[in-house]
Amino acid sequence: MDISQIVDRISQKIEAKGHAADKSKIEQKLRRLIEEFGVQPADAERTVLYDIARDFGIQLGNAAGPGDQKLINSVSTEEWVTIEGKIVALGHSPSPSIAYSGIIADASGAIRFVIWSKASVPVIKKDAWYRFESAVVDEFKGALNLKVHSGTTVKELEIDGVLIPVITPLAELTAGVASVRVKMIQEWDVTHDRMLQSGLLGDETGTVKFVTWKDEGMVRLEPGMVYTIYYALVDEFNGRHSLNLNTANILAEEGDIAVSSGASTFQGALVHIAPGSGLIKRCTVEGCNRVLSRQNYCPVHEMQPKFNYDLRIKGWLDDGTHTIDTLMQREVVESLTGMTLEESRELAENNPLGMDEVFLRMREKILGRYLRCEGREIDRRLIVNSCERIHFEPTMLAELLNRTGGEVS
Amino acid sequence: MSTPANGGFPKRENMFEREPARRVFAGELREIREQFRDGTDEKSPSYVLLPTGQRCNRVFLVGSMTEKKRQGEQNMFYRGRIADPTGTFFVAAGSYQPEAMQQMARIEPPAFVAVVGKPSIYETPDGTILVSVRAESVTVVDREVRDCWVLETAKATLDRLDTPSSGPDSVRATEKYHLDPVAYRKMVYHALSQLKF
Numbered sequence: 001m002d003i004s005q006i007v008d009r010i011s012q013k014i015e016a017k018g019h020a021a022d023k024s025k026i027e028q029k030l031r032r033l034i035e036e037f038g039v040q041p042a043d044a045e046r047t048v049l050y051d052i053a054r055d056f057g058i059q060l061g062n063a064a065g066p067g068d069q070k071l072i073n074s075v076s077t078e079e080w081v082t083i084e085g086k087i088v089a090l091g092h093s094p095s096p097s098i099a100y101s102g103i104i105a106d107a108s109g110a111i112r113f114v115i116w117s118k119a120s121v122p123v124i125k126k127d128a129w130y131r132f133e134s135a136v137v138d139e140f141k142g143a144l145n146l147k148v149h150s151g152t153t154v155k156e157l158e159i160d161g162v163l164i165p166v167i168t169p170l171a172e173l174t175a176g177v178a179s180v181r182v183k184m185i186q187e188w189d190v191t192h193d194r195m196l197q198s199g200l201l202g203d204e205t206g207t208v209k210f211v212t213w214k215d216e217g218m219v220r221l222e223p224g225m226v227y228t229i230y231y232a233l234v235d236e237f238n239g240r241h242s243l244n245l246n247t248a249n250i251l252a253e254e255g256d257i258a259v260s261s262g263a264s265t266f267q268g269a270l271v272h273i274a275p276g277s278g279l280i281k282r283c284t285v286e287g288c289n290r291v292l293s294r295q296n297y298c299p300v301h302e303m304q305p306k307f308n309y310d311l312r313i314k315g316w317l318d319d320g321t322h323t324i325d326t327l328m329q330r331e332v333v334e335s336l337t338g339m340t341l342e343e344s345r346e347l348a349e350n351n352p353l354g355m356d357e358v359f360l361r362m363r364e365k366i367l368g369r370y371l372r373c374e375g376r377e378i379d380r381r382l383i384v385n386s387c388e389r390i391h392f393e394p395t396m397l398a399e400l401l402n403r404t405g406g407e408v409s
Numbered sequence: 410m411s412t413p414a415n416g417g418f419p420k421r422e423n424m425f426e427r428e429p430a431r432r433v434f435a436g437e438l439r440e441i442r443e444q445f446r447d448g449t450d451e452k453s454p455s456y457v458l459l460p461t462g463q464r465c466n467r468v469f470l471v472g473s474m475t476e477k478k479r480q481g482e483q484n485m486f487y488r489g490r491i492a493d494p495t496g497t498f499f500v501a502a503g504s505y506q507p508e509a510m511q512q513m514a515r516i517e518p519p520a521f522v523a524v525v526g527k528p529s530i531y532e533t534p535d536g537t538i539l540v541s542v543r544a545e546s547v548t549v550v551d552r553e554v555r556d557c558w559v560l561e562t563a564k565a566t567l568d569r570l571d572t573p574s575s576g577p578d579s580v581r582a583t584e585k586y587h588l589d590p591v592a593y594r595k596m597v598y599h600a601l602s603q604l605k606f
Binding site: 269271272316319320322363364367369370392393394397398401403405 | 427428429430431432467469471522523524525545546548549550553554556557558560561563564565567571594595597598601602604606
């Protein structure tokens with residue numbers, strides 16, 4: 001944050017009260033706090049503003065105080081704001097220094113909030129409307145957060161309005177809070193004791209991972225069902241979003257959604273086939289299905305004398321500008337290479353090179369070839385549903401010849 | 410620096426990103442004179458600068474292998490000449506490229522081959538500059554793949570000529586090379602005119 005911007009903001013507020021603001025003095029105070037004492041800019045701004053206001057005997061913190069009244073979707077980080085909204089979720093306080101945490105929403109959107117114990121606030125109830133005056137917006141992991149501190153005035157409002165949440169298409173999710181209308185498409189194994197459920201949700205525009213942590217009143221979603229999920233937390237990690245449903249109101253719905261297959265189509269040359277492609281052995285322990293190493297060793301279940309054969313190809317598809325990791329499963333591999341699982345197994349069992357022979361033959365058949373792959377992109381890898389070879393297109397030749405401008409350009 | 414935004418696939422910070430294999434005609438590749446590393450780390454990727462203004466760490470090329478030679482005793486490696494409609498690529502595969510070396514051992518020229526590899530510049534003791542591609546893989550393909558490659562490479566070359574980026578690579582290429590766009594368009598035309606409708 002540029003200090004001069006803060007100086008401008010403070011001096012405007014002072015001048016709005018009919019007093020002359022000494023910018024250099026404001027800047028000096030700010031610098032001292034921020035640079036010498038490592039105070040966060042938002043805190044420093046507040047301290048300096050209140051300091052000066054006290055000097056002039058100005059009353060801040062009333063309706064004309066710092067922070068314009070804003071709609072929730074228009075606030076930005078390190079801003080002082082006043083908002084009015086409905087408490088749509090109220091969580092357990094994770095620490096004694098926090099009195100409440102939850103989500104407040106208005107017609108434009110919703111935002112997480114934290115009320116510090118030091119702030120003097122009335123009892124906060126879910127589904128009631130409140131006015132947060134002079135709260136501070138900050139950003140954590142890409143998501144905006146409203147901080148209610150000792151300088152914030154919180155008032156309960158006599159509103160009994162029905163709030164219609166804005167439904168966000170999955171493709172347009174950003175970190176923060178969102179309401180979505182989705183179909184539950186996959187249930188995944190839970191990876192943690194405290195996890196109730198995790199899986200994949202989809203709508204017409206895309207898919208998103210979700211997680212629900214074990215807690216009172218939390219429900220599991222049924223695969224294949226459609227839900228409207230109000231006010232879920234949207235987390236962002238490595239550019240991918242995931243929904244945390246613990247704060248959400250979940251409403252099962254009738255009907256169906258034509259979930260986008262996440263349909264990505266990518267075409268290019270297959271420039272690399274990774275080890276572990278071709279004929280593979282999978283662990284037979286129920287629910288495992290992991291690939292066994294050469295010595296029939298499962299990373300979880302150790303030595304496995306029994307196994308199932310499978311075919312897959314892991315490779316990089318490259319169009320000269322981008323290159324993406326692709327994973328082709330058995331059906332795709334069979335149709336692309338013309339080698340069935342049964343033939344591959346026989347080949348491996350009757351050949352001195354064993355499974356390597358299958359890898360080598362497949363490589364000779366498809367490496368360096370132009371392919372068009374259609375599938376779903378998960379975790380930056382294209383899970384290929386169908387794949388075809390690209391053929392020479394005379395129309396493209398004509399087009400390019402024209403583009404060169406001909407022989408005598 | 411100017412890795413293009415990953416079309417449709419969100420780019421993640423600090424994640425390994427595989428270098429795309431550029432499509433370059435032999436006629437352009439042999440004019441490369443600039444080679445640099447992005448960063449000072451031993452493992453920083455090394456690039457050559459294409460005369461059309463793009464950095465290039467890897468190439469994908471398809472042509473006819475006209476000649477193959479085994480060289481060296483202890484450090485045995487294969488060298489191959491691969492022709493496209495605009496000139497010749499020199500491709501090498503040594504013991505650090507076992508996949509490509511084993512593939513080359515089995516290829517009987519002449520044959521259409523698809524090569525993925527890393528280009529670099531060498532200077533011979535007499536001062537001649539050679540551009541060679543260290544192959545990661547060399548696979549025998551058919552004529553149709555070659556024809557598709559010529560189309561695709563023609564398009565990529567025209568794209569680089571027609572929409573020069575204003576990035577630092579482009580500026581650097583303008584300083585280092587005396588690119589004649591007309592000659593390049595002729596080269597592309599010539600390559601395309603060898604294909605049949």
